[in-house]
Amino acid sequence: MSDVMSGARAQILDGIRRSLRRGELSGEARQDVEARLASPPRGPAVARAQLAQPEKVALFCQWAETLNATVARVAAADVPGEVTAYLMRNNLAQNVAMAPSPLLEGYDWSSQKMLSIRRGRGEGSDQVSVTGAFAGIAETGTVVMASGPDHPVSLNLLPDTHVVVLRESDIVGGYEEVWVRLRSRYGKNLMPRTVNTITGPSRTGDIEQAMELGAHGPRRMHILVVRD
Amino acid sequence: MESTAHAFKANVDHALADPNLQDSLAKLKVGFSERRRQAAERLPEFEALRDRARDIKNHTLAHLDFYLEEFERKVIGLGGHVHWAPTAADARRIIAELCQSVNARTVAKSKSMVAEEIALNEHLEALGIAPIETDLGEYIIQLRNEPPSHIIAPAVHLTKDQVADTFLKHHAKLGFDKRLTERNDLVAEARYVLRQKFLDADVGLTGANFLVAETGSSMLVTNEGNADLSNTLPRMHIVLASIEKVIPTLEDAAVLLRVLARSATGQESSAYTTLNTGPKKQEDLDGPEQYHVVLLDNGRSAVLGTEMQDILRCIRCGACMNHCPVYGAVGGHAYGWVYPGPMGAVLTPQLVGVEEASNLPNASTFCGRCESVCPVRIPLPKLMRHWREREFEKHLTPKAVRQGLAMWSFVARRPALYRRLTALANRMLALFGRADGRYRALPLASGWTRFRDFPAPQPGGTFHARWAKRKT
DSSP states (O other): OHHHHHHHHHHHHHHHHHHTTSOSOOHHHHHHHHHHHHSOOOOSOOGGGSOOHHHHHHHHHHHHHHTTOEEEEEOGGGHHHHHHHHHHHTTOOSEEEEOOOHHHHTSOGGGOTTOEEEESSOOTTOOEEEEEOSEEETTTTEEEEEOBTTBOTHHHHSSSEEEEEEEGGGEESSHHHHHHHHHHHHOTTOOOSEEEEEOSSOEEOTTTTOOEEOSSSOSEEEEEEEOO | OOOOGGGHHHHHHHHHTOHHHHHHHHHHIIIIIHHHHHHHHHOTTHHHHHHHHHHHHHHHHHTHHHHHHHHHHHHHHTTOEEEEESSHHHHHHHHHHHHHHTTOSEEEEOOOHHHHHTTHHHHHHHTTOEEEEOSHHHHHHHHHTOOOSSSSOTTTTSOHHHHHHHHHHHHGGGTOOSOOOSHHHHHHHHHHHHHHHHHHOSEEEEOOSEEETTTTEEEEEESSSHHHHHHHSSSEEEEEEEGGGEESOHHHHHHHHHHHHHHHTSOSSOSEEEEEOSSOOTTOSSSOSEEEEEEEOTTSTTTTTSTTGGGGGOOOOOHHHHTOHHHHHHTTGGGOSSSOHHHHHHHHHHHHOHHHHTHHHHSOOOOOHHHHHOTTOOOHHHHHHHHHHHHHHTTOSOHHHHHHHHHHHHHHTOHHHHHHHHHHHHHHHHHTOOTTSEESOOTTOHHHHTTSOEEOOOSSOOHHHHHHHHHO
16 A cells, blocks of 8 residues: 555656646755745734733623623632522522543532542533633633543534633633643644634534524633633 | 536527526525625635635645645655545556445435545445445435536525425335424434434545645535534545645645635635544544545646646636526536536536537637636636637637537628628618617527527627728
8 A cells, every 4th residue: 555655746746736737845955944834924913813902801801792602700719609609590400520630630629529530531421610711712612622642532522512621821812822822831833633613502403594502512702811 | 537528509498497496596695705705805814815815725736746745755654545546447456446445334424525436335335335425415416326517506496395395205214204394303313313314424524625744634615514413433544635726835825725715605714624643642532443545637737838827727616607697597407417507617528528628619609707706716718718728729619609600700800891780780670670679589499589588789880880980
C-alpha cells in the first residue's frame, strides 16, 4: 500500500507544482512562508473583542444568553449551590456526570447533600454533565473546551443538559487569545486531541430553516461565570 | 452521484411545477438571506474580514503544496495518518479499506459534500458497510433516497409535512407510529433514533471545513453536534477533505470563522466549532484510537493557475445559492449534481466536464448577487462567463443560440441597421399594447412567457431615439 500511497502523493503534489509553474518551494520564497507559519499574522481586529476585562465578561454573558444559553454570575463558594438550585429550578434529578478536573474539585461539593456525582466520561444515559472550561470568548459568548484526562469530550455532547463552570479570568476577547492560551499551555504547534468551541445548546435549521434547539448535543447549556 | 446536469432544462420544468419545492424555496428570501444581512450589519469589520479571507485563501493556493506537506508532517507526528487520493475512486478505496481494517459494520457520517462528490455511500453499501447520515437534513434525505439540494441545508427543498410523512414511514417500525406536526417533535424523534446509532458505530466519518497546517488539525463547524459525536465515540475517525481545505494557521481560521457562519445562516457563530488533532492521547478518557485524513484532489490541482482558480477559495457557506434568483426559482436538484447554485455552476463543469454540465453556467442572469455576498469574494459571474466562452469554443452551444448570436453580432456591428430594426421591433411590440407594462404572452416567445412576463417597451421610442432627442 505504501508504494501506491507515495505514488499518489507525488502525483498530487507534482500536479499542484505543474499548475503553479514552479518546483518545490525553495530559497527566499520558502523562507517567507515558513516565517508566516512561525509567527502567524492576525486578521483585522474586531472592536468588540478588544474590551477591558469587566466589559468582556459582560459581553460574554450578553451573547451567551442571546444565543440561548443561560448564565448565572456567582462567587466561587456558591458554585455547588447554584448547580443544585439550577437542577431544582428545571425539575431535573440531582444526578450529574462530572469532569474529573482539579478546578471542579476545588469547590465544596460535599455541601450539597442531595447531589449525586459520578466522575468520568459521558455515557449515553447521562442527563446532566458538569464541566469546567478552558476559556470563554466574549465576542460570541462561546465556551472553549480542551480535551484531556480532566475533561472528556463526551461530557460536552451526550447529556441533555450541560452545566459549564467558567472563571471570569478565563474570559478572553476573541479566538486569537484562545490560540495564545493553547500555545502557552500545550506548547507551540501542539494541541489537545479535541478543542470544542461551543456557542449555546445544540441546534438545527434543517427543517424549513427554522432554528430548533437540541439536535444531537445538549438541549440546555447553563454557564456559571465565577467571580475571581 | 450520477450527474443529471445535462438534463437541466427538464429538471427545471419539473422543479417549477413542484408546489412543495416552491413553498420551501419561498422561505429562502426571508430565512438565510435576511439573517445574513443582519449579521453582516452587526459586525462593522465584516467587509475588511472578507478581504482578508480572500487574501488568506489566495496565499494558501499559491503555496498549496507547501501547506499540504506541512499539514501531513504534523498529523504523522501526532500519530495520525494521511492518505492521498488523486481521484474519487482512490478515496473510495482508501476509506473502504480503512473501514474493513476494523471490521466496521456501520459508519456514523457527518455531512460531507466531498463524500457526496465521490459517491461514498453507494460504495460502502455495496461492500456491506452501512453509512448512517447523522446531520438531520442528510438523515432525512437518506431516508427518502434523495440527493442533497443545498450544501449546508441538504433538505431545504422539503416542507415540514414531507419530513413528518418520511419519519412516519421509516420510524413506525421502531415504535414511533404517530404522525408529528411540530418541528421540535421531529427533531426530538430523530435525536432519539440516531443516538443509539452513534453509540454503536465502528467508524466516524466527517468532512472538514478547514485543515490547519500549523497544528495538523481538522476543523469542523456544525450546529447539531453530530460531527462531534461522530469523531468522539467510534474507535476510528476518518476525515475526508479536498486539498483546497488546508489553511496555514489558527489565526487564519479565526478570520474565516468570522465570515463563515454569518454568510451561511446569519449566525454570530455556529454552535460547535471543533478542532481535532490526532488520535486519542493515552491519558484521554475518550476519543478515537485511530485518526486518518484522506486528501482528495479529483481535478482540483489542475484548476490552479487557470482562469478558474478563484473557485478554489470557496468555503462552502452557501450564501451564493441563498441569494441566487435562479436557485431560488428552481432549487438545488435541478442542477443535477452535488454542488448547486452559482458555485456549483462553476465547479460542476470542472468536476464532471463541460460537455455534461454546460447548461449550468448558462443558468444565470449575471445579476451579481452571488459575488456581492461571497465571503471570499469569488467573481462567480466572471467564472460562469469563462465557462460559456469555453463552451462556445468547444462548439457545444446549441445551434439556435449560435445562429442567434451570429445574427445579433451582424446587426450590432451595423448601427444604422440596428437602429432601424429596434425601432421596428418597438413599434411591433406596441401593437400588442403596453397598458400594464408587461406581456403575459407573445407570439413566438412562449418559451419565455410560459414562466415569466415579457417587459413592454416604454413609450417614447427606443433608448437611442430618446437619447438623441434629449441631446438636442
